Amino acid sequence: MLEVATLAGVSVKTVSNVVNHYVHVSTATRVRVQSALDELGYRPNLSARSLRGGQSGLIALALPELDFPYFAELARYIVQAAEAHGWTVLIDQTDGRAEREKLVMDGIRDQLIDGVIFSPLVTGARELAARRDTTPMVLLGERVHHGTMDHVGIDNVAAAQTVVAHLATLGHTRIAAIGEQRHRRGETARLRLQGYLAGLENAGLPFDPTLVMAAASYHRADGAAAMTELLALGDPPDAVFCFNDMLAIGALRTLRDRGVRVPEDVAVVGFDDIEESSYSAPGLTTIRPDKARIASTSIALLAARLDGGGGPSRDVTERFDLVVRRSTASPS
Amino acid sequence: MLEVATLAGVSVKTVSNVVNHYVHVSTATRVRVQSALDELGYRPNLSARSLRGGQSGLIALALPELDFPYFAELARYIVQAAEAHGWTVLIDQTDGRAEREKLVMDGIRDQLIDGVIFSPLVTGARELAARRDTTPMVLLGERVHHGTMDHVGIDNVAAAQTVVAHLATLGHTRIAAIGEQRHRRGETARLRLQGYLAGLENAGLPFDPTLVMAAASYHRADGAAAMTELLALGDPPDAVFCFNDMLAIGALRTLRDRGVRVPEDVAVVGFDDIEESSYSAPGLTTIRPDKARIASTSIALLAARLDGGGGPSRDVTERFDLVVRRSTASPS
């Protein structure tokens, strides 16, 4: 900036004024400075701006796994929504490891980041409540914390109930569930299981604990393994509700390998509506959370905090839809 | 830092020395300063560090699309490799738009970023050569530019030849290709097509232009559409080489819907080996680039540049493998 000032024959502050479109700069000076800027190819130093002004234009998005299609799709929407605010998104992959998530809580890139959108996997209410870092944070996923942070999610219980109601209406009576998690802290599994149970009750169906399969994580391989176990049961299910699409795709794979027909012999439902699910064999019936809205709401909440907004924490529940594809039908 | 210094009764510089593990600090002072640091919960300001020292610990990864599984998987490896260097990765999604890619070339977050790993889609040799920004950059994908920037990729021509050789060995004679791009500048399509042609020639198979289908982009829907057109031919192919796995998965979907058996009636091959391809129906034969090595090499090249390495640009070609799954077999 000093070089530009020298070339234009003005002070650095005047250059700064031109760069920042300050009103009271004579047209003559403005033109002279501008051409000096262009000639030297001036680029502002963001570190300096950030140091001086306190804002960097950077927000962090902390997710468990980038190659988890649901998160990849969500990340895309968030990057787009952030762009509209002139923010750049720094993506942090936690791998669902407690130590990485703790790092996110404590501030990944301290005072370089204006705000954080965080999708916790193992971090619980206690850790969230104990957070000391003051960077504005918006939480995604299940609402584990009823405290000071903003939160965006969907009604998991209602969604799971919707799935079971759909299957029950079609005439299924032995509806299995894949995705229970006994040892993890994640609330997702608990809420979806709760909705599953409520759905059975609403439909007047008995609850059979042997039909609930645990999943160590929510990858395709876990779904395939769980489905194998279900098929080994003396009295196998006629429908399976998988707690996410990846599990369901794994389950479909197992069924295909075993020659079990979907949906004739077993109906399958997923959760998330990743793009892959509309190309699976057969197309997967699933719950579609409104990812675009989840993204834009998260950004809007963060923007409100950054614009000096204090106030109580806000909790937004976005809509979801049941997308019916070929993987569900009445039992034959 | 000033507060810490006051509390510990030393100068700011001594605090800085403790924070940076400078050797010549007496144990007594070190302990005193450390407890002051802990008590006040001191966190260094990265903007200031970056301003002063010139390095931010941030590198950018510019990719076309995050929800493209190949890029999501690659991003994951890169984030992991970067972590080992203590770098945080800032992910920039270009959507393959020229204007976004230009922004990457000109410096996304100027002087805040130590280096860039860039996977261009539409940026050509000319633009790359005209780059003025001096941030170290490593290019991924096809080598469009033979100039000053480091590059990591695989041998696309050889890989495509391998695919065609595999199909020809199985006994296929009418091998189609999906993924040609006439209007885009992307080199990927051109190189893979070149390998396809070379493969046909090696196998002594005639080249039939009607078997080469263009794809506007490389999404599942494009593959499905192209496959539909191929099936409408008077003399349809007995094998299809798709230039990436997403196209192949779309093609599989069309074939399934039309009741065409894979691999009995038509064999299908993809490119990239995304995880989804081992769960498709049937499992997809594909080319597996060594993503982990591409990632670690990119990071290593960047590290070399940042450690003051000038010198000529380096071009690294990583290995690939042909993964044979159920989607290919001898024609029945």
Next chain:
DNA sequence: CTCGTTCTTTACATCGTTGTAAATTGCGTG
């Protein structure tokens, strides 16, 4: 011609950190 007003431009300090070089302390030696 002087004064007040508005418009432009500028000097200075500051954000938090760290390199440089100088000041201070401590200690062993002659």
Next chain:
DNA sequence: CACGCAATTTACAACGATGTAAAGAACGAG
């Protein structure tokens, strides 16, 4: 007890930008 040397600590400046406040310029009115 003075001296030299090493260990320890410090003051100062600088990284690049911008808010504050004040200085300088221009202009019309009396």
